[in-house]
């Protein structure tokens with residue numbers, strides 16, 4: 001019987017788990033030796049290292065080992081899942097209703113055509129259209145987005161029936177029409193219709209362009225002050241009488257924004273959508289999409305339902321997270337824009353424990369999982385208490401107890417609705433309620449995804465990570481250094497904020513959360529702290545080399561093997577992971593380099609900003625990334641990213657640390673070599689590890705040297721940065737000498 005077949009399967013990668021555990025055992029044993037070595041040499045006064053370098057080295061080795069230790073959980077029990085959507089009930093009536101939330105904010109950085117493509121791809125999901133509602137949140141309050149949405153809704157009347165009739169696999173029009181034509185063996189009717197739809201698509205693009213032109217100027221930038229607005233797109237029935245295909249309801253939501261009120265960025269936008277959709281369709285599940293993240297495969301909703309409808313896991317399942325995949329990623333992916341490790345290793349590892357955290361987009365979540373500690377109010381009918389939790393709208397509170405209500409476009413409901421919406425989307429609705437603190441998406445950090453995912457886990461919910469062979473979603477990655485480092489600064493700021501808040505995973509959370517799961521969550525929020533040991537490792541061993549201070553055991557000392565082993569074991573593990581997840585040796589080196597660059601710039605800044613923010617000295621900001629793509633119409637030129645060349649056109653703030661650390665490595669390496677020649681005795685043997693560290697720093701960062709001295713193109717390191725980096729270089733050298741004198 002079909003009924004008895006499971007909807008999904010979970011398979012533990014046994015060999016990988018074995019390799020991981022073995023490496024964990026060896027690595028942690030050698031770390032134990034390392035700490036024994038450091039402690040004994042310190043307490044037995046055997047050490048020749050001056051106090052201050054010793055303190056730094058000990059501190060950074062401790063942080064490095066601690067963060068590594070927290071990451072054990074990721075490698076403990078990696079799993080892979082499979083879903084069988086064909087085993088879902090054939091009758092569409094049995095599928096639960098589904099809402100889709102799409103957030104956009106900046107019509108310049110997030111081109112309207114692209115946002116509308118995301119909207120259209122979501123409307124075209126392979127799901128009963130009468131059960132699908134698509135909500136678009138426009139934080140920019142832009143007429144361009146509203147106009148674009150109207151145009152998209154008109155185009156959808158043609159596009160959706162076409163997708164369904166021919167069962168298209170690609171349901172994002174832009175992508176569909178840019179794919180290679182191989183019309184040879186297709187029937188004439190199809191080709192004719194395709195041509196017609198293509199014309200409609202062109203007209204739709206032209207509509208957007210004309211709104212853009214009419215709007216001269218006022219679209220630029222994100223509006224910070226505007227009233228709320230709700231518009232349900234008219235006529236959700238397809239144009240053609242032949243197949244009166246129903247279309248999903250499409251809703252435009254503009255929440256009220258006032259400069260006097262914090263709006264909490266994306267989390268705030270999602271919470272408004274949660275409330276507004278609650279009084280409109282109130283589907284038990286919803287999909288969240290960033291405006292650039294289109295549905296690459298129409299089947300994701302049904303695949304997700306294979307988990308949500310599985311009676312074995314469903315009661316405690318909060319969300320199904322798909323990986324974020326990006327268009328235009330090159331083989332060598334110099335900046336690691338795809339975040340390989342997160343989506344190929346870390347999430348899989350957490351999936352084998354209690355489940356991954358959220359990553360902001362591409363997830364199907366159960367509405368009830370966002371109501372905080374559900375059990376405390378489930379049987380509670382005390383209105384006053386509910387209002388304290390959910391705010392004053394009775395309509396919304398009713399929705400908590402009510403099942404899905406399909407939204408009907410008719411005059412009277414509409415007028416009533418407008419009133420409710422005005423309240424629910426107003427900027428002081430959340431005052432004296434628990435929105436953002438216990439209910440909905442949390443506000444304590446700009447990485448609302450990680451903190452909200454963690455909070456759901458704390459409330460006893462579980463989650464699933466599903467990475468099917470075909471990418472279900474496709475977005476734009478930051479493929480230039482500048483965007484990437486700005487984004488990285490925001491992320492590390494947000495993550496460290498979580499660590500510094502009461503939600504710090506090391507202390508917050510129920511006692512029944514497994515230790516490994518807790519460690520993973522802690523690692524995820526703490527890892528930007530790698531910036532401290534990396535900054536140390538990029539300067540102190542090198543400067544000590546220059547000044548003849550050995551920090552590591554001599555070659556004749558057996559402990560040298562411990563240090564060498566720790567380094568090699570970490571490197572081999574990383575290399576193994578890159579190779580088994582489809583990367584190459586060059587990808588591994590690229591990731592090593594990016595790890596150093598990120599740590600010494602954006603993670604460091606994010607960390608410092610988090611401290612300032614916690615001390616109330618700096619406000620939170622959320623700069624959206626650029627999502628503009630090369631247009632088909634424009635002349636195609638290969639970007640530096642595609643040529644595997646660094647693009648150093650970024651702010652000095654990011655360039656200076658890169659250059660300073662590199663030049664310290666180079667100068668000390670050369671200085672060290674000179675000393676070998678000049679000095680008598682065992683200098684080489686005493687200093688070997690430090691020589692190797694500097695050499696490693698130089699070799700891995702070769703592209704920066706190239707960008708500074710060899711390259712002539714516009715992406716080279718700008719010469720204007722030289723004075724500031726040389727100044728800092730000198731300051732560090734002098735500072736080091738001073739500290740050495742003092743301590």
Ligand SMILES: O=c1ccn([C@@H]2O[C@H](COP(=O)(O)OP(=O)(O)O[C@H]3O[C@H](CO)[C@@H](O)[C@H](O)[C@H]3O)[C@@H](O)[C@H]2O)c(=O)[nH]1
Pocket residue numbers: 103104105106110137139264265266269289290291292359360361446447448449487490491494622623624625626
């Ligand atoms: O005030 C804001 C700011 C942003 N957004 C939207 O949030 C989404 C994510 O912004 P983006 O600029 O793409 O940031 P990324 O760093 O690429 O996003 C990642 O990191 C974010 C947390 O920092 C998560 O929310 C995202 O889901 C995740 O993809 C976009 O659709 C924006 O339109 C808003 O709606 N309102």
Ligand SMILES: [Mn+2]
Pocket residue numbers: 290292476625
């Ligand atoms: Mn993004």
